[in-house]
C-alpha cells in the first residue's frame with residue numbers, strides 16, 4: 701500500500717486547530733442564512749488553483765442546513781503531493797465546515813478518489829464530521845437516496861457501449877472487475893485517472909460519457925433497492941429520473957459552482973451560486989440607485 705500516505709497525528713492536530721482559530725475571511729452573521737433540510741456539495745478540490753474558494757465561502761455564509769454531505773474530492777491529495785498550494789481561503793473553508801459541525805449541523809464526509817487518503821478513517825468521527833464510504837439519506841417525503849462519490853463506476857463507464865445490452869450477471873461481473881482494477885491502481889501506486897478530465901478532453905464524446913455515467917450510477921442504485929442516488933465526481937450538476945430511479949449530481953466548485961439542496965418538504969433543487977451572487981449584486985446596485 702505504498703501509494704497511500706498515512707496521516708500523522710500532528711496532521712490531525714493541525715486540522716482540529718481550525719476549530720479554535722479565526723478565519724482570514726470574517727464569517728457573515730449566521731442569522732441571515734437561508735436554511736435547508738439538507739445540502740450536498742462535492743468536488744471542491746481544495747489545494748488546487750482550480751478551487752473557487754471565494755464563491756464557496758460566500759455560499760457557506762448564506763446557506764445553512766440540518767444535515768450536510770461532503771460528497772468527495774473536497775481536498776485534492778494528488779495535487780498537493782505534486783505541489784503544495786494552500787492559500788488562507790482554503791483554511792477558511794475547513795474552518796467553516798468544522799464550525800457548522802460544532803453548531804449542530806450533522807456533517808457527513810464521503811471521501812472521493814482525490815481525497816481517498818481519508819477513506820482509511822471510514823466509520824470514525826473527527827470534530828463532529830462523520831467519515832463514511834457511502835450513506836443512505838432519507839428525504840422528508842420518505843424516499844431513500846444512496847449517497848456516494850461515483851469513482852466506483854469509472855471502469856464500467858468507460859467500457860464499451862455493448863455492456864449496456866448485457867444481462868445482470870455480466871453487469872455484476874463487470875462491477876467486480878471494476879473494483880479489482882481500482883484496487884490494482886492503488887496497490888501499485890498508479891496515478892488515478894480522471895474520468896471527467898478524459899471526457900472533457902474528448903469534447904465530442906463528453907455528453908455520451910456523462911450520460912453513460914448517470915445511467916450506470918442510477919442502475920446500480922436501483923439494484924440496491926433505493927429510490928434515488930446522489931453522486932459527484934463528473935463535475936456536472938444534474939437531476940433527472942432514469943428508469944424509475946432519481947439521479948442527482950451536486951456538480952462541483954471548480955467550474956459550475958453548484959450545490960444540491962433538499963427543502964423541508966423533500967423537494968430537491970440545484971443552486972447555481974454564480975447566478976445567485978450576480979442576482980444579489982444586481983439588486984444591491986438597484987437599491988443604491990433608488991436611495
Ligand SMILES: [Mn+2]
Pocket residue numbers: 772773812813814849851932933934
Ligand atoms: Mn472524483
